[in-house]
Amino acid sequence: xxxxTDLPDAIERRTSATRARRxxxxxxxxxxxxxxxxxxxxxxxxxxxxxxxxxxxLFYQYWPPDVSETRDWSEAMHWxxxxxxxxxxxxxxxxxxxxxxxxxxxxxxxxxxVEDDRAVLMYFGTDAGNCxxxxxxxxxxxxxRFEDNPVVPIDEDAPYEIFDPCLWKDGExxxxxxxxxxxRQTTEFLFxxxxxxxxxxxxxxxxxxxxxxxxxxGAVPNFFALDxxxxxxxxxxxxxxxxxxxxxxxxxATFDVEAHGRLNHGPVDQGNLHAPSVLQEGDxxxxxxxxxxxxxxxxxxxxxxxxxxxxxxRDLSIEDGRLRLDPVExxxxxxxxxxxxxxxxxxxxxxxxxxxxGGRSIELRAEVDPGDADQIDLAxxxxxxxxxxxxxxxxxxxxxxxxxxxxxxxxxDIQVRPPEVGSLDLDDDEPLSLRIFVDRSIVxxxxxGRETLTTRVYPSEESTGISLLARRGSAYLCSLDIWTxxxxxxxxx
Numbered sequence: 001x002x003x004x005t006d007l008p009d010a011i012e013r014r015t016s017a018t019r020a021r022r023x024x025x026x027x028x029x030x031x032x033x034x035x036x037x038x039x040x041x042x043x044x045x046x047x048x049x050x051x052x053x054x055x056x057x058l059f060y061q062y063w064p065p066d067v068s069e070t071r072d073w074s075e076a077m078h079w080x081x082x083x084x085x086x087x088x089x090x091x092x093x094x095x096x097x098x099x100x101x102x103x104x105x106x107x108x109x110x111x112x113x114v115e116d117d118r119a120v121l122m123y124f125g126t127d128a129g130n131c132x133x134x135x136x137x138x139x140x141x142x143x144x145r146f147e148d149n150p151v152v153p154i155d156e157d158a159p160y161e162i163f164d165p166c167l168w169k170d171g172e173x174x175x176x177x178x179x180x181x182x183x184r185q186t187t188e189f190l191f192x193x194x195x196x197x198x199x200x201x202x203x204x205x206x207x208x209x210x211x212x213x214x215x216x217x218g219a220v221p222n223f224f225a226l227d228x229x230x231x232x233x234x235x236x237x238x239x240x241x242x243x244x245x246x247x248x249x250x251x252x253a254t255f256d257v258e259a260h261g262r263l264n265h266g267p268v269d270q271g272n273l274h275a276p277s278v279l280q281e282g283d284x285x286x287x288x289x290x291x292x293x294x295x296x297x298x299x300x301x302x303x304x305x306x307x308x309x310x311x312x313x314r315d316l317s318i319e320d321g322r323l324r325l326d327p328v329e330x331x332x333x334x335x336x337x338x339x340x341x342x343x344x345x346x347x348x349x350x351x352x353x354x355x356x357x358g359g360r361s362i363e364l365r366a367e368v369d370p371g372d373a374d375q376i377d378l379a380x381x382x383x384x385x386x387x388x389x390x391x392x393x394x395x396x397x398x399x400x401x402x403x404x405x406x407x408x409x410x411x412x413d414i415q416v417r418p419p420e421v422g423s424l425d426l427d428d429d430e431p432l433s434l435r436i437f438v439d440r441s442i443v444x445x446x447x448x449g450r451e452t453l454t455t456r457v458y459p460s461e462e463s464t465g466i467s468l469l470a471r472r473g474s475a476y477l478c479s480l481d482i483w484t485x486x487x488x489x490x491x492x493x
Contacts (some may be wrong), residue, residue, distance in 0.1 A: 007083075007091055018092045022489065025306060026481060029461050031094035032443035033361040033487040034334055036090050036310040038080060040065035042299070044233075045164075045220055045275035046288040047079055048112035048121050056279065058288060059096055059121075060310065061109055064300040071130060074126040075099060076302070077106040083139060087286065087313045087330045089488050096124065098132060100393055103144050104128040109220050111277060113167040120196065122167040122176060125436045129153035129413050130165045130178060132196055152178065152199050153190060160189040160201055164220045170250045177205060179218035179234055179279030186218045188232065189397035193346060202253055206232065206244065211260035213239065222278040223255075226285050227318040230255060233287065235275040240264025241289060241325050253370070259321050263289075263452065270294060271405070271456035273311060285316040286328060286332050291442055294405070294456035296415050309442050311454055317490075324449050327437065335363060335483035344477040346470040347375065354466040354481055358382070360459075364436040364466065365481040370396050375474035380438050381408065382456060382465035389467070392445050395431050399424050403443070408457035422451045431478060439485070 044061035062080030079097035103126025125131040129150030133143040161180035190205040216236040230248035245259040271294025314325040339356035379389040402421035435446040445453040
C-alpha cells in the first residue's frame with residue numbers, strides 16, 4: 001500500500017512551502033504526533049469530508065498564516081485541504097476555497113456530496129449566502145464556483161435563516177439543510193432543487209425545543225442514513241456537538257426524531273470537541289471533529305504558530321438506540337512497543353502506579369472490575385511527583401464517566417476547564433472498558449462503546465506516567481495494554 005506521502009511531483013512542488021512551515025513545529029512539545037493539525041495558522045470546523053477516487057479528503061475552516069491578524073474572522077476564513085490513503089497519514093494540499101473572486105467575504109462551514117463525475121461542496125459565504133463549488137480532478141485541486149452564487153442568498157425577510165449547509169440527494173432531487181434557530185429553538189431549514197442552481201424552501205425539517213435548551217442552534221448539520229435509520233449530527237454554539245436519530249420519509253421530506261444525544265458535556269470553546277463533518281464511503285460513515293485550544297487567547301494571532309486539532313476519525317454506527325463512535329481500525333497500524341500488565345488488585349485509597357512506561361503519544365486499553373469501589377480514577381500524563389495528571393473517573397453510584405483537567409498542567413497560562421461528565425449506563429457486572437488516546441496536547445476517551453470524552457491538555461514533558469486509584473472501596477484491574485503511537489509527521493523532518 002502507498003500512503004498519501006506519495007504525491008505527484010507537481011503537487012509536491014506546489015506544497016513545498018507548506019512542508020517547510022510544518023518543519024518549524026517539529027520541536028513544539030504540544031504538536032500532536034498522530035492527530036491532524038494545521039500547517040501554521042488557525043484550524044477550526046472540519047468541512048466537506050469526502051471519499052473520492054480511492055482517497056480520503058479532509059477540508060477545514062482555515063485562517064492561513066499569511067492572512068493578516070487584523071482581518072475580521074468572517075473575511076479571513078478559507079478552506080484548508082488534506083488528503084490520505086488510509087485515514088491515518090495525511091498530506092497537505094493547496095487551499096481549496098478562498099474568498100477571493102467570489103461574492104462572499106469569507107468561506108465558512110459546509111459539507112460535500114460525491115456524485116459519479118464530480119464532488120460538490122456547499123458552504124456558507126459570509127454576507128452572501130450558501131454557495132456551491134464543484135471539482136472533478138484526481139486530487140480535487142481545482143474547484144469551480146457557480147457563477148450564480150450564492151444559490152441560496154441571505155434574505156432578512158424570509159422565514160428561514162441562511163447559515164452552515166449540508167447537501168444530499170434523494171433520487172433526482174437535491175436537498176439541503178441550513179442550520180440555525182427560530183423562536184429560540186434549534187432549527188434545520190430544508191431546501192430542495194432539481195439542478196443545484198434554483199432552490200425552493202420547504203420549511204423546517206427539525207424545529208426542536210424539547211431535547212435542546214433555549215437558544216441552542218443547529219449549525220454545521222450532517223444528515224445521512226446509517227444502519228437503517230437517519231442521523232442528524234450538528235453543532236450547537238452554546239452546548240457543542242450532538243445528534244438526533246429518527247425516521248426520514250424521503251417522499252414527504254419529513255424527519256421524525258426518536259432519540260437525541262450529546263457529545264460534549266462541558267463548556268464550549270475551552271479545549272472541547274467541536275464541529276462535525278461526516279464522510280461517506282459506501283455504507284461506512286466516518287466523522288471528524290475539531291478540538292479547540294484550551295490556552296488563553298488562542299485566537300489572538302493566527303499568523304504565528306498553529307492553532308487547533310482534528311480529533312481522531314470515528315466510525316459511526318447505531319447500537320441500542322444511540323449513536324456509537326469508535327476510533328477507526330486503521331489507527332492500529334500506528335501501534336509500536338506494546339506493553340501489557342495483567343491482573344492487579346486495587347485496594348481502597350491506594351494509588352497504583354503502572355510499572356510499564358507510559359508516554360505522551362500512546363494508546364491505552366484498560367479493563368477494570370469496579371468491585372465495591374464508589375469511584376475509579378485512571379490518570380494519564382502523570383508527572384513523577386503527581387502534581388500534573390489528567391484523570392478519567394468512573395462513579396459507580398451515579399454510573400457516570402468524567403475527565404478532569406484541573407491538574408493537567410502547572411502552566412498558569414492554561415485555561416482550566418471544569419470536569420466534563422457524561423452518563424455511561426453500564427450493565428450489571430459489566431467491567432469498565434476504557435480506550436484512551438493520548439497525543440501530547442489532546443486526550444480522547446472511548447468507554448464501553450457508549451460514551452466519549454475529549455479535551456486538550458498541556459502537561460510538562462516529564463509527565464508521562466499512568467496510575468489507577470480506587471476510592472471508597474476496592475477494585476480490580478483485569479488488564480492494561482499500552483502502545484506507543486508512531487509520529488505521522490516524521491516525514492516532514
